[in-house]
Amino acid sequence: MARSCPGGPPSSVEAGLSEDLGGGRVRCLACPRRCVLPPGGRGFCGTKVNVGGRLCELNYSKVSSVAMDPIEKKPLFHFMPGSWAYSVGTVGCNLACRHCQNWEISQPGVPPERFPWLRDLTPEEAVEQAVELGASSVAYTYNEPTVVSMEWVVDTARLAREAGLKNVSVTNGYWSPEAVDRLAPLLDAANVDVKAFSDEFYGKVAAAPSMRPVLDTVVSLVDRGVHVELTYLVIPGLNDGEEEIRAFSRWVADEVGDDTPVHFSRFHPEFKMRGVPPTPAETLEMAHEVARSEGLNFVYLGNVPGDPRESTYCPSCGTPLIRRFGFDVLDCRLSGGRCPSCGREIPIVGPCRSRTGFYDLM
Numbered sequence: 572m573a574r575s576c577p578g579g580p581p582s583s584v585e586a587g588l589s590e591d592l593g594g595g596r597v598r599c600l601a602c603p604r605r606c607v608l609p610p611g612g613r614g615f616c617g618t619k620v621n622v623g624g625r626l627c628e629l630n631y632s633k634v635s636s637v638a639m640d641p642i643e644k645k646p647l648f649h650f651m652p653g654s655w656a657y658s659v660g661t662v663g664c665n666l667a668c669r670h671c672q673n674w675e676i677s678q679p680g681v682p683p684e685r686f687p688w689l690r691d692l693t694p695e696e697a698v699e700q701a702v703e704l705g706a707s708s709v710a711y712t713y714n715e716p717t718v719v720s721m722e723w724v725v726d727t728a729r730l731a732r733e734a735g736l737k738n739v740s741v742t743n744g745y746w747s748p749e750a751v752d753r754l755a756p757l758l759d760a761a762n763v764d765v766k767a768f769s770d771e772f773y774g775k776v777a778a779a780p781s782m783r784p785v786l787d788t789v790v791s792l793v794d795r796g797v798h799v800e801l802t803y804l805v806i807p808g809l810n811d812g813e814e815e816i817r818a819f820s821r822w823v824a825d826e827v828g829d830d831t832p833v834h835f836s837r838f839h840p841e842f843k844m845r846g847v848p849p850t851p852a853e854t855l856e857m858a859h860e861v862a863r864s865e866g867l868n869f870v871y872l873g874n875v876p877g878d879p880r881e882s883t884y885c886p887s888c889g890t891p892l893i894r895r896f897g898f899d900v901l902d903c904r905l906s907g908g909r910c911p912s913c914g915r916e917i918p919i920v921g922p923c924r925s926r927t928g929f930y931d932l933m
C-alpha cells in the first residue's frame with residue numbers, strides 16, 4: 572500500500588514512478604511529459620508535488636465521483652456485456668483538452684486543494700462497496716485517475732483483484748512506458764480515447780506535442796493481454812476528415828487488430844469549444860463506413876441512442892448478436908462465444924447479460 576509523504580500535505584502519498592535528479596529536483600515518470608519538479612514544484616497535471624526532494628501524489632483516497640455504471644457507458648461493448656462497473660473518478664488530468672466533457676474535475680494545473688468537497692474513500696472502502704453493490708468490475712474513469720491518482724488506483728486494483736473483481740481503465744492513453752509496465756498487470760480492460768489521428772490536433776486541442784505515446788500505450792496494453800476498445804470522438808472541422816479517419820482505421824486494423832471494437836462518438840459542444848456544432852449524422856455514418864471498408868469488424872456509433880449501429884452484428888453473416896439501446900443491453904444471442912447462425916467466433920470477454928438502468932452513489 573502507498574506510504575504517506577513525510578512533510579507533505581494531508582492525504583499525500585509517495586509516488587511510485589519517480590527519479591531523483593539530485594539537488595532536490597525530482598522527475599515524474601508517470602506520463603510522457605516527464606515533468607522535472609524543483610523543490611516545492613508541481614507537475615503539469617497539478618496532482619504531483621516535490622516535497623523535500625520526494626515526489627508526492629496529492630489527494631490519496633479523495634474522490635470526486637462514484638457511480639454504478641453499465642459497462643457500456645465506459646464504453647466497453649465486448650467486455651462482460653450487461654455487467655455493472657463500480658466507477659470512480661478523482662480530480663486532475665495530464666492533458667488539457669479544450670472540449671473536455673468533464674472539465675470541472677479534469678483540468679490540469681488546478682490544485683486538488685481547490686476541491687474541498689471531495690469525498691473520502693479508501694481502497695478498502697471502494698472494493699467493499701463495489702462487492703456489496705454487485706459490481707463485476709471497478710472502473711477508474713471520469714478524469715484520468717489511472718495516471719494522476721496512480722497510487723490509489725494501484726492499491727484499489729490489487730484489492731479488487733483479490734476480491735474477484737475486474738479492473739477497467741477509461742483513459743486518454745497518454746502514459747509513459749513505465750506506467751504501462753506498472754498498470755498493465757493489474758488491468759483487465761481499457762477504453763482508450765484516441766482523440767484524433769494527427770499530432771497537430773493533439774498539440775492544438777489537448778496540449779500534447781504528439782499522439783505517438785497514446786498509440787504506443789494501446790499496442791502495449793494489447794500485447795500484454797489487456798482487452799482494449801477505442802473511442803474516437805468525431806469533432807466537426809477538427810478530426811472528421813475522411814482521410815484522417817481512414818488512416819486511423821488502417822492503423823487499428825494493422826497494429827491493434829481488426830476485431831478491436833471501435834466507437835465513433837458524437838461530439839456535443841463543451842467547455843472551450845462551445846462554438847463548434849454537434850457532429851452531423853452523415854459524418855458519423857461516413858466514419859462507420861470508412862472503418863468497415865478498412866476491415867474493422869466491430870464499429871459502433873456513440874451518443875446516438877437508438878441507432879442500429881449501437882448493436883453488435885456478426886461480421887461474417889450479419890446476424891444481430893447483442894442488441895443495445897444507449898447503455899442498455901436488450902438481449903444477447905451468442906452461442907458459446909459464437910454466432911448462432913454461422914458459427915463465427917465473436918471476441919467477447921466474459922458472459923453477456925441483458926440489463927437496463929444505472930445510478931449515482933454520490
Ligand code: SF4
Nearest residue numbers: 599602605606614616
Ligand atoms: S503525471 Fe503529472 S507530474 Fe507526472 S509527468 Fe505527467 S503531467 Fe507531469
